[in-house]
Amino acid sequence: MTDRASAVSVAEVPLDVVLPLRSAVLRGGGPAGMPGDDDPATVHLAARDAGGRVVGVVRYSPAPCPWRPDARAPWQLRGMATTPGVRGLGVGRVLVAEGLARVAARGGDLVWCDARTTAAGFYERMGFTVVTGEYDKPGVGPHVGMVVALEP
Numbered sequence: 001m002t003d004r005a006s007a008v009s010v011a012e013v014p015l016d017v018v019l020p021l022r023s024a025v026l027r028g029g030g031p032a033g034m035p036g037d038d039d040p041a042t043v044h045l046a047a048r049d050a051g052g053r054v055v056g057v058v059r060y061s062p063a064p065c066p067w068r069p070d071a072r073a074p075w076q077l078r079g080m081a082t083t084p085g086v087r088g089l090g091v092g093r094v095l096v097a098e099g100l101a102r103v104a105a106r107g108g109d110l111v112w113c114d115a116r117t118t119a120a121g122f123y124e125r126m127g128f129t130v131v132t133g134e135y136d137k138p139g140v141g142p143h144v145g146m147v148v149a150l151e152p
């Protein structure tokens, strides 16, 4: 899809396309692989600007939700990152919206994430709700659990 406001296009991409930005933004330039990255069910999305540069990435994969054990088909959002120069322009929004649509199309009924507390407001704008207190992820910092239910 293409979002006119930010002139980015979002597409499903191979893992190697998302790793550089994921590493730069979320891992301080270090190794950025995550368990399940190579699972055939995992969906990696990248947003590219008009010049073809990757300006945002995210991944979605089927995974049990720690806080909603009754969810029929839960998926986890991880590795959400946009380049500092485009923040606030809607790139994160189109990545989440596109991902939720793709998960729903695959039969998912819930998406959850461990959200950095600094990003919780972003996910709330995307329809997620905080369902836990704060917890620490060693080396990363404080997080909250967030979920969004998907329409069938």
Ligand SMILES: CC(C)(COP(=O)(O)OP(=O)(O)OC[C@H]1O[C@@H](n2cnc3c(N)ncnc32)[C@H](O)[C@@H]1OP(=O)(O)O)[C@@H](O)C(=O)NCCC(=O)NCCS
Residues within 6 Å of the ligand: 025, 026, 080, 081, 082, 083, 086, 087, 088, 089, 090, 091, 092, 093, 094, 114, 115, 116, 118, 119, 120, 121, 122, 125
């Ligand atoms: C969090 C992040 C992905 C947001 O990306 P973005 O491209 O700036 O997001 P958007 O421009 O699409 O923002 C969508 C809306 O959320 C708001 N928003 C964005 N970041 C926010 C934040 N950290 N807190 C509160 N609101 C935020 C925007 O103002 C916008 O609001 P609107 O509905 O009024 O338009 C980006 O800031 C980022 O990569 N941060 C560093 C890595 C990170 O923390 N990743 C998440 C790990 S859990």
